[in-house]
Amino acid sequence: MPAWLDQRARLTPERTAVISGMERRTFAELAEEARSIAAKLAGLGIEKGDRVAFLMQNGVHTVTLIHGVTRLGAVLVPLNTRLAPREIAWQVEDCGAKVLVYDQVHREKAEAARTGTPDSGVNMIFWQQLLQQREMGIELPARVSLQDLHTIMYTSGTTGRPKGVMLTWGNHWWSATASALNLGLDPHERWLAAVPLFHMSGLSILIRSVIYGMTAVVHTRFDPVEANRAIREEGVMIVSVVGTMLTRMLDELGEEGYPDSFRGMLLGGGPAPKPLLERCAEKGVPVFQTYGMTETASQIATLAPEYSLEKLGSAGKPLFPAELKIVKEGQEAPAWQTGEIVVKGPNVTQGYWQREEATREAIRGGWLYTGDLGYLDADGFLYVMDRRKDLIISGGENVYPAEVEAVLLAHPSVADAGVTGIPDSTWGQVPVGFVSIKDGADFHENELLSHCRERLARYKVPIRIHPVKELPKNASNKLLRRELARWASQGEWARR
Incomplete structure (x- = not known):
């Protein structure tokens, strides 16, 4: 195919590509800046297929770098800015990155990571220094191959070391076109990226922007006030969110509503609490619940x-x-039976970077075994229950943390909730809950337990509910249940 950004700049050069704060770029301007960055990277010795990592906050500079790396044909390696320096150093070394680009906000962390990669050969370069780098006079590729590697994005690593998910240009192409076939397209569309650009949900917005010819509105970080203002005053029509983001936006919205031009919230990041979806329905806020992952x-x-x-x-x-499809005990499960969610398609990764065993375990017969639990109803609609690794088995019964969390979130005093399992000599495991309380409300454990008993089977009711200031989340605001398990086992909740 023709190189994506250059093709978009030829088709709609004056259309706005990106807005971030007071900065904005047309597709023609963005293409020119990306070509310049590509030439500067070439001046540093970067060639097609080389891995280029970045540690940067959301902004036009990050958008430009992402397109500059891929315009050269190099492989993009986004780094989670919440990682510790040692974790960053490990990922940089694991993928064999030749360059790590960082901005002022993450300069100290990048310098700390440098000490952890003394022999890796990675060239760590400050963004402002890259801008001053000499451009190499090379002819950039006019076309891209959908089979070529575009991104290596590391999973969050719920157990052991994280794995680098390999995604091709074709994976991204099919993801973007499949989404458009489902949601439709508006030529004046503006999509808000208040999620990190190093995360798949953020990166996918930038890729869709180029393929669709739409405007990406990039916020430095998520702020419910600014997100709502972008919808009401800046023409944003779609917002990618997870449940906690959506809750905060609704709380800030109060009695007000969104304009008729707003198309909806694209909600991902795990099973959504039904009370939240019902609240959106009552307020007339369109929500498109999704299921996906880095691997797709x-x-x-x-x-x-x-x-x-x-x-x-x-x-x-x-x-x-x-x-x-849903697979249970090695067989495709009928409707209503919970099992492992298994997926297949041209947007699905071919495997993990230098992890042949993990690839063979996850991808069998062309199907990706996700490790997530869910079921299909009689009409073929998917209902996601939980991560298989988060499942609590108590006395032989399955307890899905997300189901218990949804009940806790339905209580008027609860702002956020998390549930995990702890060992029990009688039942094997029992659930324990953690909640943060809304401003002005009080925590009463017995009241919450009674609330749960009225709505859940006895074995699903937490044996204890602990109050915490805030729950552990990753950079995409997803709940880290493995941290909850550690809190419960070590009694750390009392210090939170």
Whole structure:
């Protein structure tokens, strides 16, 4: 295919590509800046296929770097800015990055990571220094191959070392086109990226921006006030969110509503609490619940707009080029039976960077075994239950943390909730809950336990509920249940 950004600049050069604060670029301007960055990287010895990592906050400079790296044909390696320096050093070394680009905000962390990679050969370069670098007079590739590697994005690493998910240009292409087939396109669309650009949900917005010819509105960090203002005053029509982001936006919105031009919230990051979805329905806020992961280059199933109320709580059906099934005990499960979610499609990764065993374990017969639990209803709509690793088995019964969390979140005093399992000599495991309380409300454990007993089977009710200031989240605001398990086992909740 023609090089994506250059092709978009030829088709709609004056259309706005990106807005971030007071900065904005047309597609023609962005393409020219990306070509300049590509030439500067070439001056540092970067060639097609080389890995280029970055440690940068959201902004036009990060958008420019992302497009500059890929314009050269190098492989993008986004680094989670919340990682510790040692974790950054390990990922840089694992992928064999030749260059790590960092900005002023993350200068100290990058310098600390440098000491952890003394022999890796990585060239760590400050963004402002890169801008002053001499451009090499090279002819950039006019076309891209959909089979070529585009991104290596590391998973969060719930157990052991994180794995580098390999994503091709084709994976990203099919992800973007499949999403458009489901959600439709508006030529004046503006999509808010208040999620990190180093995360798949953020990166996918930039890729869609170029393919669709739409404007990406990039916020430095998530702020519910600014996110709502972007919808009401700046013409944002779609926002990618996780549950906690959506809750905070609704709280800030109060009695007000969104304009008719707002198309909806693209909700990912795990099963959404039903009370939150019901609250959106009452306020007339369109929500498209999705299911996806890094390995699927963003969403692979999304609830179509016409089913947003009829199938409340569902992540929808697989997108047009994808397939999805539920596997239980090695067999495809019938409707309503919970099992492992297994997916297939051209947007699905071919494997993990230099992890042949992990690749063979995850991808079998062309199907990706996700490790997530869910079921299909009689109409083929997917309902995601939980991560298989987060499942609590108590007395032989399955307890899904997300189900218990949804009940806790339905209590008027609870702002956020998390549930994990702890060992028990009688039942094997029992659930324990953690909650943060809304401003002005009081914590009463017995009241919350009674609330749960009225709505859950006895074995699902937490044996204890602990108050905490805030729950452990990753950079995408996803709940880190492995941290909850550590808090529970070490009694750390009392210090939170």
